[in-house]
Amino acid sequence: xxxxxxxxxxxxxxxxxxxxxxxxxxxxxxxxxxxxxxxxxxxxxxxxxxxxxxxxxxxxxxxxxxxxxxxxxxxxxxxxxxxxxxxxxxxxxxxxxxxxxxxxxxxxxxxxxxxxxxxxxxxxxxxxxxxxxxxxxxxxxxxxxxxxxxxxxxxxxxxxx
Amino acid sequence: xxxxxxxxxxxxxxxxxxxxxxxxxxxxxxxxxxxxxxxxxxxxxxxxxxxxxxxxxxxxxxxxxxxxxxxxxxxxxxxxxxxxxxxxxxxxxxxxxxxxxxxxxxxxxxxxxxxxxxxxxxxxxxxxxxxxxxxxxxxxxxxxxxxxxxxxxxxxxxxxxxxxxxxxxxxxxxxxxxxxxxxxxxxxxxxxxxxxxxxxxxxxxxxxxxxxxxxxxxxxxxxxxxxxxxxxxxxxxxxxxxxxxxxxxxxxxxxxxxxxxxxxxxxxxxxxxxxxxxxxxxxxxxxxxxxxxxxxxxxxxxxxxxxxxxxxxxxxxxxxxxxxxxxxxxxxxxxxxxxxxxxxxxxxxxxxxxx
Numbered sequence: 001x002x003x004x005x006x007x008x009x010x011x012x013x014x015x016x017x018x019x020x021x022x023x024x025x026x027x028x029x030x031x032x033x034x035x036x037x038x039x040x041x042x043x044x045x046x047x048x049x050x051x052x053x054x055x056x057x058x059x060x061x062x063x064x065x066x067x068x069x070x071x072x073x074x075x076x077x078x079x080x081x082x083x084x085x086x087x088x089x090x091x092x093x094x095x096x097x098x099x100x101x102x103x104x105x106x107x108x109x110x111x112x113x114x115x116x117x118x119x120x121x122x123x124x125x126x127x128x129x130x131x132x133x134x135x136x137x138x139x140x141x142x143x144x145x146x147x148x149x150x151x152x153x154x155x156x157x158x159x160x161x
Numbered sequence: 162x163x164x165x166x167x168x169x170x171x172x173x174x175x176x177x178x179x180x181x182x183x184x185x186x187x188x189x190x191x192x193x194x195x196x197x198x199x200x201x202x203x204x205x206x207x208x209x210x211x212x213x214x215x216x217x218x219x220x221x222x223x224x225x226x227x228x229x230x231x232x233x234x235x236x237x238x239x240x241x242x243x244x245x246x247x248x249x250x251x252x253x254x255x256x257x258x259x260x261x262x263x264x265x266x267x268x269x270x271x272x273x274x275x276x277x278x279x280x281x282x283x284x285x286x287x288x289x290x291x292x293x294x295x296x297x298x299x300x301x302x303x304x305x306x307x308x309x310x311x312x313x314x315x316x317x318x319x320x321x322x323x324x325x326x327x328x329x330x331x332x333x334x335x336x337x338x339x340x341x342x343x344x345x346x347x348x349x350x351x352x353x354x355x356x357x358x359x360x361x362x363x364x365x366x367x368x369x370x371x372x373x374x375x376x377x378x379x380x381x382x383x384x385x386x387x388x389x390x391x392x393x394x395x396x397x398x399x400x401x402x403x404x405x406x407x408x409x410x411x412x413x414x415x416x417x418x419x420x421x422x423x424x425x426x427x428x429x430x431x432x433x434x435x436x437x438x439x440x441x442x443x444x445x446x447x448x449x450x451x452x453x454x455x456x457x458x459x460x461x462x463x464x465x466x467x468x469x470x471x472x473x474x475x476x477x478x479x480x481x482x483x484x485x486x487x488x489x490x491x492x493x494x495x496x497x498x499x500x501x502x503x504x505x506x507x508x509x510x511x512x513x514x515x516x
Contacts (some may be wrong), residue, residue, distance in 0.1 A: 021456070025377060056262070071200075072175075072204050074204060083279070084201065084203050084325045085324075085325055085326070086200055086201060086204035087200040087201055088197060088315035089202075091320050091323055092317075095285055098327060101327055102320075102330070102388055105327060105328055105388075106386045106389050107386065107389065108386070108390070109388070109389070110319055110320075110388020110389060111317075111319060111330075111388060112321075112389055112390060112394075113321065113331065113334075113390070113391035113392050113393075113394075114319075114321075114332060114360045114391075114392055115316070115333045116304075116309045116314050116316050117307055117310075118313060119312075119313070119316055120197060120313050121451065122317055125197040125198070125315060128197060129200060131198075132199055132200070132209065132316040134207060135207065136206050137216070140206075158198065158313075159219035
């Protein structure tokens with residue numbers, strides 16, 4: 001079997017199965033290392049993540065590619081390029097794309113374990129991130145009166161959270 | 162405590178005590194946490210990073226932890242001091258290299274470090290000498306509880322603690338145990354161990370984390386999965402596998418001693434002789450030779466030298482530590498000469514002799 005990137009013999013074979021769909025990568029050692037899919041003794045998870053995001057966004061058509069987070073402005077394509085999310089709300093906004101990824105990384109999709117005693121509901125969290133971004137824009141535009149109003153609103157929301 | 166005093170000790174993780182400390186160097190647990198109301202660090206503006214830092218710095222200063230944590234402002238540190246903290250495993254390479262407002266709160270014993278504005282707003286870390294998963298978890302859980310009383314973490318019922326990278330979401334916990342495995346390396350069985358660990362979703366990394374080389378035969382074993390398993394389950398999975406690796410390493414050591422004691426002794430004494438006599442020493446060579454010496458001490462092939470002393474040599478020959486000890490900045494070549502000089506002097510002071 002030949003490497004998918006160059007035509008050397010493939011010696012690294014990566015397989016994953018998500019939602020009963022099997023995907024395979026066949027690479028030579030050099031390409032696998034070059035693309036940081038393997039690193040010395042370990043699988044490089046961030047790099048696999050990066051490659052996986054690429055594969056999924058293709059499979060899921062334009063829908064995902066058009067998604068952007070209303071709270072932080074992060075677009076799915078940026079997440080794909082950087083491998084990092086923009087704010088807590090992205091977990092909801094990019095749910096369709098993230099689900100298979102989480103399944104691939106963790107073989108699970110739901111949290112088990114410690115829960116903070118002090119919580120605010122998700123809606124309130126989103127609202128706060130949005131207000132923080134509004135504050136940021138106001139400060140950047142030197143609209144200090146608006147900034148002061150938004151800041152008061154944030155304090156109010158946080159106090160009642 | 163200030164940074165100057167750090168170079169006078171080896172820190173918690175190289176203290177060389179604790180259960181199974183001939184093989185297990187240290188246990189470390191970290192938790193990734195974010196404030197609910199802000200974008201993640203990579204998405205936050207400089208102003209927002211400033212706000213996040215101010216909030217966390219204030220809350221950390223009010224924590225009921227004794228002795229008090231000391232907050233260090235990272236941008237205010239010289240590159241050498243940042244590197245010093247990285248070498249002591251008190252901050253990540255990422256935090257040292259990042260930009261903008263960020264810092265770290267350190268406990269005087271160097272067991273606790275709280276990094277602010279790392280990839281996540283807050284990275285809590287607890288370190289213990291030897292194999293001490295339970296103690297490390299109890300410590301970090303408590304610190305996490307104390308902080309949580311004062312801030313609102315980004316959390317969802319479904320995904321758990323929300324993190325910038327989906328590889329950390331859920332518990333946000335990475336527990337790792339650092340092992341010294343020279344005999345498994347010498348007997349070429351180490352790859353086999355790695356493959357077995359990967360099958361059960363545990364990751365193997367070098368001394369300084371992701372992507373770093375396993376210099377000095379130090380390996381960190383840690384959990385890969387953070388979602389869908391409780392902290393207790395994850396810790397148990399690591400706890401179960403560590404004694405097996407320790408066993409393999411002990412068996413490999415026994416094989417080496419029984420199979421060819423003289424060859425092993427020769428290797429250990431040559432390493433010792435080189436450390437005591439060379440005039441140019443790279444960091445890499447030092448790590449490799451000290452690894453052999455450490456093995457020799459544990460197998461009774463070298464006397465008059467203790468594990469804590471070897472650990473001290475390990476840390477003090479790292480580039481930033483060496484420059485701190487010499488009191489001046491040195492380039493690569495100067496460092497190699499200074500490192501050799503330091504090793505010669507220290508080993509002669511101790512008067513260690515091959516056994």
